[in-house]
Amino acid sequence: MFGRRKTPGDSAFPLPPVDSDGKRRVFGEDVFAGRHGAMLQALGFSLNDAANIIPDQAEDERRIKQSLATQDARRTEIETEMLRAHGHNAIRPFFVLSGPVWNGELGQWLVKVMHLLPYDDWNIVYLPMDRATQAAMGGLPLHPQQSIDPIDELMCKQIGGFYSQFKEGKQKVDAHVREVGISAAHDMLDKFVTYVDQMPRQILDHIAIVRPKIIELIADVQSRA
DSSP states (O other), X not given: OTTOOOOGGGOSSOOOOBOTTSOEESSOHHHHHTTTHHHHHHTTOOTTOGGGXXXXXXXXXXXXXXXXXXXXXXXXXXXXXXXXXXXXXXXXXXXXXXXXXXXXXXXXXXXXXXXXXXXXXXXXXXXXXXXXXXXXXXXXOOOOSSOOHHHHHHHHHHHHHHXXXXXXXXHHHXXXXXXXXXXXXXXXXHHHHHHHHHHHHHHHHHHHHHHHHHHHHXXXXXXXX
């Protein structure tokens, strides 16, 4: 991910044991075979629900590679159309969330828990690399051709805020389960699952707001140079 390969031991999240079929699950075979299995099934939660299966490192890498391949194809389409329409197509992707976000604990959380990938459209703005392409793209700022430290720090802080909310919520749920048992805690568990399901959309909505502001900032800095 962004030039640094993770190994399973790098994960910030302790992983449950592998079940007999080689898959890791949030609630594994031992849980479903135990006293809480009937309660989980009564809640409509089965052993092989997609939400219950934890992707392994190989699956994470496959998803990231697929995201990159899809984006490469999209870039080719954009370049082809720009060359046809304008005769210029020197573009390069600018990542709203770049290496400092993805190559660490935040990145692991975004991929493994939020199911967000670095090369998907929401995280990318194509910027021109030369003046001719800039004119063809309506005056978008030139690509800075480097990471912008203040923006990276800001995005780490903002995405870190979502991550902190997640961790605080999980800690409260874990403490409640330890206190009353999983059967008595199912209402709180259900609310937390709903909360986590909604968080990726909240992150994407936030990025949709800040992305044009970042591009405007780059344009403003370049206009003053």
